[in-house]
Amino acid sequence: MKKYRHSKKTVIFIVIFNLLISFGGGYAIRFYITFYRPNIQTSENPFIIYVPQGANFDTILDSLDAQQCLRNRKSFIRAAKEEGLPERIKGGRYELSTGMNNKKVVRRLVLGQQKPVNLVVSGNIRSIERLSAVLTRNIEADSLSMLLLLTDEEHINRMGFDSTSLFSLILPNTYEVYWNASPQNIIERLYKEYNRFWSEERRAKASSIGLSLDQVSTLASIVYEETRYQPEMATIAGVYMNRLKRGIPLQADPTLIFSLRDPTIRRVLSVDTKVDSPYNTYKHQGLPPGPICVPSLATIDAVLNYQTHNYLFFCANSEFTGSHLFATNYSDHLRNAKAYHKALNERGIKR
Numbered sequence: 001m002k003k004y005r006h007s008k009k010t011v012i013f014i015v016i017f018n019l020l021i022s023f024g025g026g027y028a029i030r031f032y033i034t035f036y037r038p039n040i041q042t043s044e045n046p047f048i049i050y051v052p053q054g055a056n057f058d059t060i061l062d063s064l065d066a067q068q069c070l071r072n073r074k075s076f077i078r079a080a081k082e083e084g085l086p087e088r089i090k091g092g093r094y095e096l097s098t099g100m101n102n103k104k105v106v107r108r109l110v111l112g113q114q115k116p117v118n119l120v121v122s123g124n125i126r127s128i129e130r131l132s133a134v135l136t137r138n139i140e141a142d143s144l145s146m147l148l149l150l151t152d153e154e155h156i157n158r159m160g161f162d163s164t165s166l167f168s169l170i171l172p173n174t175y176e177v178y179w180n181a182s183p184q185n186i187i188e189r190l191y192k193e194y195n196r197f198w199s200e201e202r203r204a205k206a207s208s209i210g211l212s213l214d215q216v217s218t219l220a221s222i223v224y225e226e227t228r229y230q231p232e233m234a235t236i237a238g239v240y241m242n243r244l245k246r247g248i249p250l251q252a253d254p255t256l257i258f259s260l261r262d263p264t265i266r267r268v269l270s271v272d273t274k275v276d277s278p279y280n281t282y283k284h285q286g287l288p289p290g291p292i293c294v295p296s297l298a299t300i301d302a303v304l305n306y307q308t309h310n311y312l313f314f315c316a317n318s319e320f321t322g323s324h325l326f327a328t329n330y331s332d333h334l335r336n337a338k339a340y341h342k343a344l345n346e347r348g349i350k351r
Helices: 008-035 057-067 073-082 102-111 128-135 143-150 153-157 183-197 200-208 213-226 230-246 253-260 270-274 297-304 330-346
Strands: 047-051 092-096 117-121 173-177 313-316 324-327
Touching: 008 073, 008 102, 047 057, 057 073, 073 102, 092 102, 117 128, 128 143, 143 183, 173 183, 200 213, 200 297, 213 230, 213 253, 213 297, 230 297, 230 313, 230 324, 253 270, 313 330, 324 330
Parallel strands: none
Antiparallel strands: 047 092, 117 173, 313 324
């Protein structure tokens, strides 16, 4: 049999060729592991990673470690450095799902692709401190920074509000915002929603009933504190509109409770009508200086579309159903009020 002999050059070529194949294969595997192999642990819910403003790469690693969401920490670090993440960190709240590879994770962090959080604003906010806490409940900023902005007269004046009318700006709803939104970002968003809500139609309606937008919100806040029973909101608004038109003091108990700064009061006493406050509608005629709470959207619309009738009085139903008894004259009202106060006494409600 004939034997083939390879030259020295041929042998060297074969060796080098095999080495290149081995190196190339190893490089391909490493490349796949670094960027494309799934690297987020299996979980029913997404992993939530918080990256504060001014954070560095170690902060991101600490957050990932705390969640124990990485299958291979070293491969993530390689991918992050290859993509320049340490130099391009963007603060935010990020969701990482099962099966994501390092390429997707790093890209999400580099591009700042956050998942918004819900900012839920309800209609029972009665103080600026409470409002500040609500607006920062699910975001990075703290309530103090929000409070400082909300009490910055120059800032809120630029939007057409002041310290007494500020609650008019706030509309109860659920807003999607980013976790790292600044207090100013939040207020700008609320102002945008305010202008969207107050359409030309609603503005025209307010004008037709003789109230400014702030006055509508102020009256709506009183109605909202009087009742959560929506079918009667427009009726109660009509009672107050009748009083305003006839120059009769509103004598709204919720304004006394607001003046006394005690929302736990369930029974208003005659002594309370003497409280010295511009919000005391027993002593001062007309609407108070501003809203006593953040009114619901339904209550605002109830004021804009108040019911036309001849009622001048109303009193809570003695059966505590949430409904009210309405009267056109004081004697009928006294009868209704007497029954209600008797029911309060029977239940031991003194305050």
